[in-house]
Amino acid sequence: MPARNAFYAQSGGVTAVINASAAGVIEAAREHPEAIGTVYAGVNGILGALHEQLIDTAHESAQTIAALRYTPAGAFGSARYKLKGLEENRAEYERLIEVFRAHDIGYFFYNGGGDSQDTAQKVSQLGEAMGYPITCIGVPKTVDNDLPVTDTCPGFGSVAKYIAVATREAGLDVASMAETSTRVFILETMGRHAGWIAAASALAQDREDAPPHVILLPEVALDEQRFLDRVQACVERIGYCVVVVSEGLRTADGQFVADQGTRDAFGHAQLGGVAPAVASMVRDRLGYKYHYAIADYLQRAARHIASATDVEQAHALGRAAVELALAGHNAVMPTVVRESGSPYRWHVGQVPLEAVANREAKMPASYIDAEGLFVTEAALRYLRPLIAGEDYPPYRDGLPEYARLRGERVAPRCPPFRD
Structure with missing residues (x-):
């Protein structure tokens, strides 16, 4: 059977290590020229396929592809774009198949979260229905760590490390100034429905009464009085209080504390500003001087302090996606399977x-x-191995040196797509 080409795309919010998965996919594909011809990358994720904007990665050197392992963000561009169901908008899926057919693409590697895995599954189903053989493999990615089955998601370990470090360092700052300045410091993290990122801040607590002192999670409805009582007790006991809050914090009636009233392309509520909302509670009810910080993009872009475990897993799962495809698997996603926590051992598995x-x-x-205001030792045992190790990028003139792609486009062969 002659070699067929592959399409790789990045989806949703990017991470410090999503490009490590891209490197894994491209490097593994290059090792099998008898089965995989050219790896095309979609410009801005799945939009690159819909609009036939493809990057020919064959023009990138082996050194550049290897450098993706050290480069944050989405090297090929990502997008928050959710394809509708097959019944609602079959035209989009048929367009994907049209582009794949035009460029002899037989492999689809989609690097993203739960919505992206749904898209990969639907493309696989439609390809079969249309008589066009396409192997679809999901590559897991999400800073929120909220994909089921896999022990952890590439992208999470590095965010967890960043938040733990930021909490420890900011905590030292607040402690040194608390007598005459800030009494309460609030750090807002990402995490819409799952509190894994905020929970990771607990790893900073290396001694009794060290920060963080309170963690507010989406899984627990905010009890304002209980929260304020804990903050007040902490300030009275040690002089200050560090609070870490997930953006997805909810009230007792299930409403997001920071719901902006809008939706993103995936239909998710646009969140932001839970830290000032919590700070207002502290000011109005307790009268303490406060400061807050919103980590926002900084936490997911911080490749300079990435977890070595996270980088290794992201790269390995990218390679595993290609290996699964070449082994004849379809509509599956490679996973991290934890064998033991201490010492930490894991291997690559798979899931439909x-x-x-x-x-x-x-x-x-x-x-x-x-x-509901902190995490347990069981959580810490789970989290500790995921932030382990350092994998610093190369530096030049005092700054990280990241990959720069040539990004050569492929000439279109299909008529323009009208969405």
Whole structure:
């Protein structure tokens, strides 16, 4: 059977290590020229296929592809774009097949979260229905760590490390100034429905009464009085309080504290500003001087302090996606399978896309303390290995040196897409 080409795309919010997965995919594909011809990358994710904007990665040197392992963000561009169901908008899926057919693409590697795995599954189903053989493999990615089945998601370990480091360093700052300045510091993290990122801040606590002192999670409805009582007790005991709050914090009636009233392309509520909302509670009810910080993009772009474990897993799962495809698998996603926590050992597994598509894994109740204001030792045992190790990028003139792609486009062969 002659070699067929591959299409790789990045989807949703990017991470510090999504390009490491891209490197894994491209490098593994290059090792099998008898089966995979050219790897095309979509410009801005799945939009690159819909609009036939493809990058020919064959024009990128081996050194440049290897450098993707050290480069944050989405090297080929990503997008928050959710394809509708097959019944709602079959035209989009048929367009994908049209472009794939025009460029003899037989492999589709989609690097993203639960929504992206749903898209990969649907493309696989439609390809079969249309008589066009296409192997679809999901490559897991999400800073939120909310994909089910896999022990962890590439992207999470590095965000967890960043938040833990930021919490420890900011905590030292606040402690040194608390007598005459800020009493309460609030750090807002990402995490819409799952509190894994905020929970990781607990790794900073290296001694009794060290920050963080309170963690507010989406899994636990905010009890304002209980929260304020904890903050006040902390300030009275040690002089200050560090709070870490997930953007997805909800009230008792299920409403997001920071709901902006708009939706993104995936239909998710646009969140932002939970830290100032919590700060207002502290000011109005307790009268303490406060400061807050919103980590926002900084937490997911911080490749300079990435977790070595995270980088290794992201790269390995990119390679595994190609290996699964060449072994004849379809509509599956490689996973991280934990063998033991201490010492940390893991291997690559696999799961059908239908088991992860449009599904979320929240923190289990056993990882949250009885008052819902901190995490348990079981959570810390789970989290510790995921931030282990340093994998610094190369530096030049005092700054990280990241990959720069040539990004040569492929000439279109299909008529323009009208969406």
